[in-house]
Amino acid sequence: MTAVGADLTLRHPVERFSLDNGLRVVLAPDRSVPVVAVTVFYDVGMRNEPEGRTGFAHLFEHMMFQGSAHVPKMEHARLVQAAGGTFNGSTHQDYTNYYEALPAEALERALFLEADRMAAPAITEENLRNQIDVVKEEIRVNVLNRPYGAFPWLQLPQIAFESFANTHDGYGSFVDLESSTVDDATDFFSRYYAPGNAVLCIGGDLDVAETERLVRRWFGPVEAREVPPTPPTGEPSPTTVRRDVVEDRLAPAPAVALGWRVPDPVGDLDTYLGTVLLAELLSEGDASRLERRLVHDDRLAVAQSSYVGLFGDPFDVRDATLLTTQVHHPAAVGVDDVLGAVHEEIGRVATEGVSAEELARVQARTGAQLLRQADSVLGRTLAFAGAELVHGRAELAGEIAARLAAVTPDQVQTAARGLDPGTAAILELKATGGTR
Secondary structure (H helix, E strand, O other), X not given: OHHHHHHHHHHOOOEXXXXXXXXXXXXXXXXXXXXXXXXXXXXOOHHXXXXXXXXXXXXXXXXXXXXXXXXXXXXHXXXXXXXXXEEEEEEOOOXXXXXXXXXXXXXXXXXXXXXXXXXXXXXXXXXXXXXXXXXXXXXXXXXXXXOOOOOOXXXXXXXXXXXXXXXOOOOOOHHHXXXXXXXXXXXXXXXXXXXXXXXEEEEEXXXXXXXXXXXXXXXXXXXXXXXXXXXXXOOOOOOOOEEEEEEEOOOOOOEEEEEXXXXXXXXXXXXXXXXXXXHHHHHOOOOOHHHHHHHHHOOOOOEEEEEEOOOOOOOOOOXXXXXXXXEEOOOOOOHHHHXXXXXXXXXXXXXXXXXXXXXXXXXXXXXXXXXXXXXXXXXXXXXXXXXXXXXXXXXXXXXXXXXXXXXXXXXXHHHHHOXXXXXXXXXXXXXXXXXX
């Protein structure tokens, strides 16, 4: 696996240049299939939102699909789909991205579309009001009217962290969304959507020289603006247990989530990689420690999972972040029994370590997952863009599999020692629907 992981960047080398307006550009040519992917990552996410404007990063993502200076509303979608392509965008803790995957001959079309909305999205009262309604409906469907809709991704950070950046609801409150104004949106665009605050990554069947010419043609005229500093999101490590309870009238069974602070994903990557593999070792597959203990042996749970990062991708986040263990259990099982078993299994790794054979199985599975994600042109392009924005090196995306393969049992044991029962954030969910 090491050879495969190490070879990924060699097979798909990246080249980079910058424009005078500050836009960073990464090119990842791959002539094996006649497809290109274009993605723009803006260095603004949920953690950038000011108090009183929760959910604004996600709301503005919606605004970017409402037309731009030379592209009427809905025309972006029509032009991409007419070329046989797909498109989307997403909002994360530390960035917002937009992307298209199209036949190679449609590359210039995608560049024009992204450049046009980078220069001048259609920020109007009508667009803002209708997108506020769309986002509110999305929250109703995905959070308010869905079992476990906010658990634990919106609720656990509120007790695991201290700062507003890390604790607030990134989906947004209805009060904050409804009070948003066109001036707010214009200011947000001016502040965070400057070309110098973005990474443009293009992958696939492209000629480097011709692609650079097209990038300069369409993105070069976008006005340069001052770039805001990256907000400091790290926090002091906790020293006590923090615990809370939430109720969910829609949930069919109770659940509990534990969150532990983990090493800095950017500043201490090598140590962090041990934590990533620990999460996999604990919960991935029928042979994993918590699956065997909680589900099969003791029958304390009906489902469990452990993961690093709010959205389950451990390689596109900055400090501070969590390793989360989430357990859904029968109502007859006490939550403290579940917690005791989780702490005991982690404690075994911390005191006894892991065998080279067990770790090798986890490394092989994790490496295979990474390589599957990178198998498509779009998957690789998104990974390169995220690594460039968060880590400053697109090449890292092609090196992660090999670096994970080099993690030692001692590193995983050290990671387990960091999951101290005395510093966990614990969120208990009570299923209250049956008690009405």
